[in-house]
Amino acid sequence: MIYLRLIVESFRFAWQALKSNLLRTILSLLGVTIGIFAIISVFTLVDSLERNVREAMSFVGERVIYVQTQPWTFGPGGRPWWDYLRRPQPTAREFRQMERNITMAEGIAIFSERGGNTFKYRNSSYSNAILSGATYDFNKIRDIPIENGRYFVPQEVDGSQNVIIIGSDIAEAFFPNQDPLGKQIKVKGHQFMVIGVMEKQGESMFGMSNVDKQGIIPFGAYSKIYTMGPKGMYATIALKGREDDKGLQELEYETQGLLRNIRGLRPRDKDNFALNRSEMVAEQVTSLFSVIGVAGWVIGGFAILVGGFGIANIMFVSVKERTNIIGIQKSLGAKNFFILFQFLFESVFLSLLGGGFGILLVFLLTLIPQDMMEIMLSFSNIVLGLSVSAVIGMLSGIIPAVLAANLDPVMAIRSK
Structure with missing residues (x-):
């Protein structure tokens, strides 16, 4: 009191x-x-x-390791920038070999994307679109929210068929009052049939990713449009880690060993690739x-x-x-x-x-x-x-x- x-x-x-x-x-x-x-x-x-x-940065994905030429972080002891330019790019052959032998991954995919594309439908066009090519497990690496239609089936990816999943902005521009499924969109002179439309996400901060302006096609079909190399496309191999792999240590060690073996690196040779994780960005x-x-x-x-x-x-x-x-x-x-x-x-x-x-x-x-x-x-x-x-x-x-x-x-x- x-x-x-x-x-x-x-x-x-x-x-x-x-x-x-x-x-x-x-x-x-x-x-x-x-x-x-x-x-x-x-x-x-x-x-x-x-x-x-x-x-x-959520589009990078959780529990994912990306095989690329250079690391996302540059700290003390890093290599000069020109050394990264000399590194070989990940290839579809390396992806197939890793896909056959990897054991610690829930999913593995190879993908590539380029902006500045123009999509066409009849007399309409949509500029500055992002075109992505990916293999079947890409939806395990990143979230692909389908609002209308469906995701790829394995036969479409393996057969490099001309099918496409489009973002909401593209669907609204081409098909404002009609169902886009089954319609044909032309990209770089190639006809692609729309099989799915992604949910509207909105532009992310700093324009890091905008799935609303994106079209996703099978990686084989993408390879017919863009060739590998400086004037073509750069691919990335991504591996989804398992829940029981704390810190993705086991997946990282297995990926490193497999890729060194595929590229024929000797024990004393340094890695000519980088294994990046989303945690690096978070840190x-x-x-x-x-x-x-x-x-x-x-x-x-x-x-x-x-x-x-x-x-x-x-x-x-x-x-x-x-x-x-x-x-x-x-x-x-x-x-x-x-x-x-x-x-x-x-x-x-x-x-x-x-x-x-x-x-x-x-x-x-x-x-x-x-x-x-x-x-x-x-x-x-x-x-x-x-x-x-x-x-x-x-x-x-x-x-x-x-x-x-x-x-x-x-x-x-x-x-x-």
């Missing part, structure tokens, strides 16, 4: 101080408000940006945003420091103004801890008030419509902002609270 009374009285004194010196209190809390706004807004933007980047994104988060703490820290001094100033003035009341409370039996916690609670309340306004400003920021990405204020960032405010309030009020608790009751009553 005593603690409840202590909290109520502390809030009452804090509210009285706020009302009696409104301008002074607002100016003093402004530092905390700006500091919390700076920190939480940076964290909110970082979280939103990281979430959107990860969603944009790079995390490290980048960690640095930005530190910058947010530094920027907001100075404002919070100023706000802390402002709250300490309010509390020193409050102790001075209420010295007589403190003396009366002590003469009536109030313990030192009661006076101490009374001022501490008041300091924390004022700091939380300033921090709350800062979080409110961040929330208002999230209400601004954004075409590029959706900004969301998470519950964890709200808790972080209030926690930092409470700590600042406690640190700012501890010295004035100790001074108030140690006042001599007789001298305090005599003060004016």
